[in-house]
Amino acid sequence: xxxxxxxxxxxxxxxxxxxxxxxxxxxxxxxxxxxxxxxxxxxxxxxxxxxxxxxxxxxxxxxxxxxxxxxxxxxxxxxxxxxxxxxxxxxxxxxxxxxxxxxxxxxxxxxxxxxxxxxxxxxxxxxxxxxxxxxxxxxxxxxxxxxxxxxxxxxxxxxxxxxxxxxxxxxxxxxxxxxxxxxxxxxxxxxxxxxxxxxxxxxxxxxxxxxxxxxxxxxxxxxxxxxxxxxxxxxxxxxxxxxxxxxxxxxxxxxxxxxxxxxxxxxxxxxxxxxxxxxxxxxxxxx
Numbered sequence: 001x002x003x004x005x006x007x008x009x010x011x012x013x014x015x016x017x018x019x020x021x022x023x024x025x026x027x028x029x030x031x032x033x034x035x036x037x038x039x040x041x042x043x044x045x046x047x048x049x050x051x052x053x054x055x056x057x058x059x060x061x062x063x064x065x066x067x068x069x070x071x072x073x074x075x076x077x078x079x080x081x082x083x084x085x086x087x088x089x090x091x092x093x094x095x096x097x098x099x100x101x102x103x104x105x106x107x108x109x110x111x112x113x114x115x116x117x118x119x120x121x122x123x124x125x126x127x128x129x130x131x132x133x134x135x136x137x138x139x140x141x142x143x144x145x146x147x148x149x150x151x152x153x154x155x156x157x158x159x160x161x162x163x164x165x166x167x168x169x170x171x172x173x174x175x176x177x178x179x180x181x182x183x184x185x186x187x188x189x190x191x192x193x194x195x196x197x198x199x200x201x202x203x204x205x206x207x208x209x210x211x212x213x214x215x216x217x218x219x220x221x222x223x224x225x226x227x228x229x230x231x232x233x234x235x236x237x238x239x240x241x242x243x244x245x246x247x248x249x250x251x252x253x254x255x256x257x258x259x260x261x262x263x264x265x266x267x268x269x270x271x272x273x274x275x276x277x278x279x280x281x282x283x284x285x286x287x
Contacts, residue, residue: 030055034098048098090286109223111277114270116227119260123187124226126152132224136216141209142201148210150217151245153188153256160244161188161256168238185229185258189217190245193252203250210254217257227262230255 033051101107124132133150141147153161162179166172173179182188193210195203214230221228232255235241245253 031096031098034100051098088286091281091284109219112270113219113222114266115218115229116260116262116266117229118263119185119227119229119258120263121186122261123154123185123259124221124224128224129189132217132220135220136213139209139212139216141212142205143198145196145198145201145206145209147193147195147206148213149192149194151190151192153182153190154186158182158188161241164240164244165235167240168235182256185260187259189257189259191217191254191257192245192247193254194248195250207252207254210252214254214257221257221259225262227260227266229258231258232256 030051033054034048037048037050099107101111129150129152137146159178159182161182165181166179171179191210191214193207195206198206218228218230236253236255242251242253247253
């Protein structure tokens with residue numbers, strides 16, 4: 001982001017959140033300290049902590065109107081449903097964010113990630129994939145059950161997948177014809193959710209963990225310079241397809257990641273893209 005654009009953003013944010021006197025100046029200084037720690041390589045929480053130490057002045061626990069959040073909570077608990085509904089305020093956006101998406105490499109990668117529907121033939125090798133899988137093993141995982149795995153699909157195995165999809169759909173092709181859908185990339189990774197019995201971790205939660213591993217895989221591949229598209233469909237867990245992937249009865253096939261180099265035309269479009277991210281307000285609320 002250019003310096004002029006940054007200046008405009010700062011002015012707009014300052015205008016939207018009116019602050020006066022010493023309080024406004026102190027907050028701007030805190031934001032600058034947080035950003036400096038971001039640029040020094042500290043993650044979000046560490047950057048905030050270090051900035052707070054720099055300032056040596058803990059933020060007040062009171063709202064801007066002087067009310068104590070703990071007292072508000074106690075009052076609401078006594079008031080009943082009608083009172084809670086009448087006094088519910090929703091999220092408080094009056095304090096500007098100290099998070100800098102551009103400065104933080106993880107947040108920046110998250111914000112610019114895109115699914116690439118058509119990838120070039122070059123792919124990561126299996127050793128590259130091993131390192132990618134190592135990096136995503138930190139996915140949130142209740143009781144560390146690791147209820148997921150990936151299957152590498154290259155070369156003729158893609159034709160076998162096409163045959164299984166045709167079998168599931170009841171499609172009979174002419175001699176020499178083949179299902180070209182699995183050929184849209186030289187490398188596919190199949191994601192299998194493989195839950196285990198556990199009295200404290202229900203099956204749905206383990207499927208959620210597997211899906212989380214899939215999303216981290218996409219982000220890790222993107223950050224490593226590869227294009228990826230997560231595909232599935234109505235035939236994903238049909239019997240011929242499950243048999244090809246050697247799934248046990250309790251396992252769930254969650255689709256395939258089509259992986260390859262990002263075409264130059266996509267790279268050019270990404271540098272000039274003005275497509276905004278969804279407005280985050282729709283995803284955030286309070287009780």
